[in-house]
Structure formats: structure tokens, C-alpha cells
Amino acid sequence: MKDHSDRLFHQAQNLIPGGVNSPVRAWRAMGMTPRFIARAQGAHIVDVDGNVLVDFIGSWGPMIVGHAHPQVVEALCQAAAQGTSYGAPTPREVELAELLVEAVPGVEMIRLVNSGTEATMTALRLARAATGRAKIIKFDGGYHGHADTLLVQAGSGVVTQGIPGSPGVPPAIAELTLSLPYNDLEAVQQAVDRHGDDIAAIIVEPVAGNMGVVPPKPKFLPGLRQVCHRHGIVLIFDEVITGFRVAWGGAQERYGVIPDLTCLGKVIGGGLPVGAYGGRRDLMEQMAPVGPVYQAGTLSGNPLAVAAGLATLKILAQPGTYENLEAKGQFLEAGILELSRQTGLPLCINRVGSMFTLFFTPGPVTDLAGAQLSDTGRFQRFFQEMLAQGVYPPPSQFEAWFLSLAHSTADLEQARAAMNKAFIKIMRA
Numbered sequence: 001m002k003d004h005s006d007r008l009f010h011q012a013q014n015l016i017p018g019g020v021n022s023p024v025r026a027w028r029a030m031g032m033t034p035r036f037i038a039r040a041q042g043a044h045i046v047d048v049d050g051n052v053l054v055d056f057i058g059s060w061g062p063m064i065v066g067h068a069h070p071q072v073v074e075a076l077c078q079a080a081a082q083g084t085s086y087g088a089p090t091p092r093e094v095e096l097a098e099l100l101v102e103a104v105p106g107v108e109m110i111r112l113v114n115s116g117t118e119a120t121m122t123a124l125r126l127a128r129a130a131t132g133r134a135k136i137i138k139f140d141g142g143y144h145g146h147a148d149t150l151l152v153q154a155g156s157g158v159v160t161q162g163i164p165g166s167p168g169v170p171p172a173i174a175e176l177t178l179s180l181p182y183n184d185l186e187a188v189q190q191a192v193d194r195h196g197d198d199i200a201a202i203i204v205e206p207v208a209g210n211m212g213v214v215p216p217k218p219k220f221l222p223g224l225r226q227v228c229h230r231h232g233i234v235l236i237f238d239e240v241i242t243g244f245r246v247a248w249g250g251a252q253e254r255y256g257v258i259p260d261l262t263c264l265g266k267v268i269g270g271g272l273p274v275g276a277y278g279g280r281r282d283l284m285e286q287m288a289p290v291g292p293v294y295q296a297g298t299l300s301g302n303p304l305a306v307a308a309g310l311a312t313l314k315i316l317a318q319p320g321t322y323e324n325l326e327a328k329g330q331f332l333e334a335g336i337l338e339l340s341r342q343t344g345l346p347l348c349i350n351r352v353g354s355m356f357t358l359f360f361t362p363g364p365v366t367d368l369a370g371a372q373l374s375d376t377g378r379f380q381r382f383f384q385e386m387l388a389q390g391v392y393p394p395p396s397q398f399e400a401w402f403l404s405l406a407h408s409t410a411d412l413e414q415a416r417a418a419m420n421k422a423f424i425k426i427m428r429a
């Protein structure tokens with residue numbers, strides 16, 4: 001049953017472009033119309049027609065402790081009762097900043113903004129100001145929000161729609177961005193040999209999550225660190241997904257490579273709109289009002305967002321969190337690999353902790369070109385079948401699945417049983 005969703009989508013398409021406020025939500029690549037969501041609790045999401053789905057999107061990453069966690073709801077209610085925005089500093093912002101600085105190895109100072117897009121955009125501005133250089137390097141399939149400079153060979157909804165960038169980004173700006181294959185150190189070295197003195201920053205998802213999950217090869221991140229050191233380039237880790245996801249201190253803790261600047265978002269807002277950028281003190285002190293580089297925000301450090309973020313991080317700080325998430329990921333991965341063997345369906349699973357993607361290709365998938373070898377027709381059939389069985393995967397081959405602390409063994413077994421049926425159907429088709 002999806003009558004209410006269909007009616008709302010029809011109405012929404014007249015009012016909002018594509019009926020949605022963010023493109024991948026429209027499910028176009030799935031050849032379907034989206035479900036409208038009424039509520040969610042734990043690992044379960046309920047649409048407006050009353051269908052209950054096991055949620056593997058988790059709002060695209062933030063909901064790592066599950067939906068409507070009682071402690072987060074309580075923190076939000078308390079904060080709301082005290083006023084929702086003052087445009088002045090508050091005690092909890094200091095508490096959150098202290099927590100982030102202690103947790104993330106490369107962060108000596110931090111500033112809160114309202115989205116991951118704002119965080120990456122500002123980190124680049126800072127890198128350009130600090131180096132006096134204009135060009136940046138990113139990687140094909142890397143998505144860093146929708147700032148002009150970063151919409152070149154981007155991942156997420158951009159790759160799902162199969163477009164290389166976006167109209168409206170002037171060529172003069174796009175030309176400042178070099179996009180290279182992920183995991184290809186040699187390409188980086190060549191680009192730096194040619195343009196080194198013009199390159200302000202290398203921005204990278206230390207575990208790629210927006211072309212589907214693609215982990216870094218062992219030498220990739222240390223190699224980037226070395227190249228940046230040698231050429232005075234600012235290394236920016238976009239940890240908007242990986243921060244507090246692949247380890248408490250993010251991918252930089254997990255892989256032991258420390259960037260100059262770090263972008264955060266998603267998990268640190270606990271489901272409210274938040275981003276943050278931070279890093280070396282000498283760089284961060286170039287931001288206004290200490291230094292000349294400008295960035296501001298009416299709602300930055302918003303009391304509700306900070307309360308939800310703090311409550312979420314306090315739950316994550318309890319012992320065993322990341323072992324628990326790893327175990328859930330391992331359990332599901334092992335199950336999927338077994339089903340792939342049993343049904344003969346060729347698959348490649350990339351997983352880092354509680355984020356993973358099953359690519360409909362034998363793989364290995366180490367970059368965007370590899371991810372694009374996936375059979376997206378099969379993925380579409382898979383998605384439709386999963387949904388019919390009450391499981392809600394991301395509606396694109398090129399996105400990550402996210403597990404939360406709220407996923408129970410029963411939830412994971414339901415997903416596995418649904419996959420079994422879906423794989424068999426795909427093999428018969």
C-alpha cells in the first residue's frame with residue numbers, strides 16, 4: 001500500500017522541484033516513486049501508509065544510535081524549552097567543541113556550521129587563504145556537498161543521475177578543481193608535479209562513501225599526507241560521514257593519518273542540521289574574528305543541534321560501541337557473502353565498520369570506474385524486492401548502507417532473508 005505516499009508525491013511535484021528537497025530522495029534511479037515517512041523509532045521507519053521498514057539509510061549517516069533515541073529526544077525537549085536560538089554563544093557549544101577536539105586527533109580548534117556543505121566550502125576557503133593558491137584536488141566519485149568548486153566529477157546524487165558536474169558552475173571555477181581517480185597515488189604525484197605550486201588543498205573522503213563504500217588502499221592516505229607535506233598543500237579529510245562512524249576519532253584515528261583540516265557533519269548533529277570544520281590551530285586562527293578569513297552563520301552552534309549532537313556522542317562514548325557496530329557489520333557481510341555463493345550472484349562487498357555497499361559486480365571496487373561496472377539494473381530489481389519485504393536500502397547503487405546501534409539481530413536476519421529472496425529472483429530473471 002502506498003496510496004498516501006503517491007498522493008503526497010503528486011502534490012509535492014507541483015510545489016518542490018522533483019517533489020523532494022534533496023535529489024536522491026526522489027528514487028528516480030529506482031524507477032519508483034518515494035515513500036513519505038511519518039515517523040521512526042530505533043532501526044525502524046514507518047511510512048505514511050503504515051508500512052514498517054528496517055532502515056539501512058539512517059538519514060544518510062547521522063542516525064548511528066537509532067531514530068528517536070530517548071536520551072536524544074530528552075536532550076532536545078530540554079533545550080527547546082530554554083529557547084531555540086539566541087545568536088550568542090552558549091555553554092554547550094564549548095562542551096561540544098571540547099569533546100570534538102579531544103576525540104579527533106587532527107583537530108586542535110573547531111568551528112560549528114549548519115551543514116557538511118558549509119564545512120567543506122569553508123575549509124577550502126581557509127586552505128586557499130593560507131596558501132595563497134587557487135587550485136584544489138579532489139577524487140572522482142568523492143562528494144563533498146554542493147559548493148561550486150566541489151561539483152566536479154562528484155559522487156552521491158550527482159553520479160546517480162549520471163551527470164559529470166552541474167550547469168551553473170562557471171568553467172572558470174570548475175577549472176580550478178582537478179579530479180583524479182580515488183586510490184591512485186601516482187595520478188596525484190603527476191598532478192602535483194605539474195601544478196604543485198598552484199594547489200591549495202587536497203580534499204578526500206578517507207573512506208569514500210558517496211560512490212558506494214570504497215576503502216582507502218593501505219598506502220593511499222599516508223601517500224597523500226607525504227605529498228602534501230612536501231609541497232605545502234593543505235590536506236583536508238572530509239569526515240562528514242566517517243567522523244564518529246568508522247571509529248570514535250574517525251578515519252584519521254582508524255588509519256593513523258592526521259590531516260591539516262577535518263570536516264565533520266552528519267553524526268555530530270544527531271539528526272539535526274550541523275557541520276563543523278577544524279584542524280591545526282595556526283590555520284584555524286586565520287578565521288575571523290581572529291584572522292581575516294570570513295565565515296559566519298545566523299544559526300551556527302544552534303542550541304537544539306548542539307544538544308542532539310552532544311546526546312548522541314555521549315551514547316557513542318560508552319565502552320563497546322564500535323566493537324558492537326563492527327560485529328553487526330561483520331555478521332551481515334558474512335551472511336551476504338554466503339548468499340552470493342549459494343545463489344551464484346556475483347557481488348563485491350566493501351565494508352568499513354558499520355558502513356558498507358554491495359556492488360552488483362564481481363569487483364574489486366577500488367574507485368569510481370570500478371563502481372560503475374556494477375549492474376544497476378540488478379540493483380534496481382534488488383531495491384524493489386527488498387522494499388517489498390520491508391527492508392529499506394539506499395535507493396542507489398552508489399550510496400552507503402548505514403548500521404546503527406539500534407539494529408537487532410532480528411533486523412539483520414530479516415534483511416538477510418529478504419536478500420536471499422531478492423538474489424534468487426535476480427538470478428532467475
Ligand SMILES: *Cc1c(COP(=O)(O)O)cnc(C)c1O
Binds near residue numbers: 143144241
Ligand atoms: C553528506 C556529505 C557532505 C555534505 O553534507 P550536507 O550536510 O549534506 O551539506 C559532505 N561530505 C560528505 C563526505 C558527505 O557525505
